[in-house]
Amino acid sequence: MNWTDVAGQDRAVRILRSALVRDQAHHAYLLAGPAGVGKELLARVFALAANCEAEPPEARPCGVCSHCKAIARGNFPDVMWLMPQAEMVARGLISRADLEAAPSKEIRVDEVRALAKRLSFAALRGRRKVAIVTPAEAINERAQNTLLKTLEEPPPATTFLLLSANPDALLPTIRSRCARVQLGPVPEEVDPEHRPFLEAAERALAAADERDALDVAEQHGERDDALRAALVFQAWTRDLLAAQSGGQLEHRELQALAAEIGQRVRPVALLGQAQVCSEVIEALEQNGNGRLQLERLFLRTRELRNG
Ligand SMILES: [Zn+2]
Incomplete structure (x- = not known):
């Protein structure tokens, strides 16, 4: 099992x-x-690579x-899985007969607490504790709030991998604490024609006042155009996060711009920007007003970056 298998x-x-x-x-x-699409395979390879003893890291x-x-x-104590009981039964990890009640389809607060407790200890054998939660949208709301506390004060040398086909079902506060890695056939490529x-x-986001941002929103205000613009800006946001964490950009012609922005904008602002993108795209998909949604996207992004 290796990266090339994904x-x-x-x-x-x-x-x-x-x-x-x-x-x-x-x-x-x-x-x-x-x-x-390969989320779980990718999580497994990540857990292996995070703890493999081979040198060099490559x-x-x-x-x-x-x-x-x-x-x-x-059978490795520092790689932990969290999934609903029903999923564990389906995979043969636990027996239906061992459960007192019908297997739960939700990940519950006591299960999140138990995971958080295990993660509070130092790694036993590996370099990095990896907690894989699948599917993350199965975490019920109360348990999500418990998980949020752990994400806000993460234990050292720990990485959570939240796997989800429906990330919008997660609390925005959870999503904003995670670096999003998008898999699958989505319109996320920064096409050269999107460069201008x-x-x-x-330029508008870096300008002294808001007028340029409002102009760009107006130019792309027709709803389908606005949705395309928001999707391109979302892909760009992922590229900025990738650049900041040392990843490579899909399109090198924008590398210099991404590097420059990555240096002056804090990661938390980019995560917030990713969140606003999701919200705006969702609104546009539900017939939101194109110009108003793009204004919201750009003005909120300016606030996040200047805040
Ligand atoms: Zn190894």
Whole structure:
């Protein structure tokens, strides 16, 4: 099992792999994408590479060291899985007969607490504790609030991987604490023809007053155009986050601009920007007003970056 096994998700692989090679993994990633796209495989390879003993880091996972073998067997104390009981029964990890009640389809607060407790201890064998939550949208709301406390004060050398086909079902506060890694066939490529739009948007975001931002919103105010613009800006936001965590951009012609923005904008502002993108896209998909939604996108992004 290796990075190359995660077919068709080069971009997601690159982000996670380079974060580990540089020893700069975030404390939480949201692996978002439709069912069957490779989220779980990617999470497994991440857990292997994060704890593999091979040198140099580029050689991880090697698949043959004792850590790799133990993780592949599901027998490594620093790689933890959290899933609903019903899912564990379906996978044969627990027996239906062991449960007093019908297996829960939700991840519950006591289960999140137990995970948080295990994570509060130092890694037992590995370098990095990896907690894989699947599907993350199964965490019920109360348990999400419990998880949020752990994400706000993450234990050292720990990475959460939240896997979700429906990330909008998660609390915005959870999403904003995670670096989002998008998998799957989504319109996320920064097409060369989008370059003038992104350059104009970035100029407007850096301008002294709001007028330029309002102008850009008006130019793309027709709803379908606004939705395309928001999707392109969302992909760009992912590129900015990738650049900041040492990943590579899909399109090198914007590398210099991304590097410059990555240096002056804080990661938390970019995560907030990603969140605003999601909200605006959702509103536009539900027939929101194009110009108003783009104004919201740009004005909120300006606030986040200047705040
Ligand atoms: Zn290994």
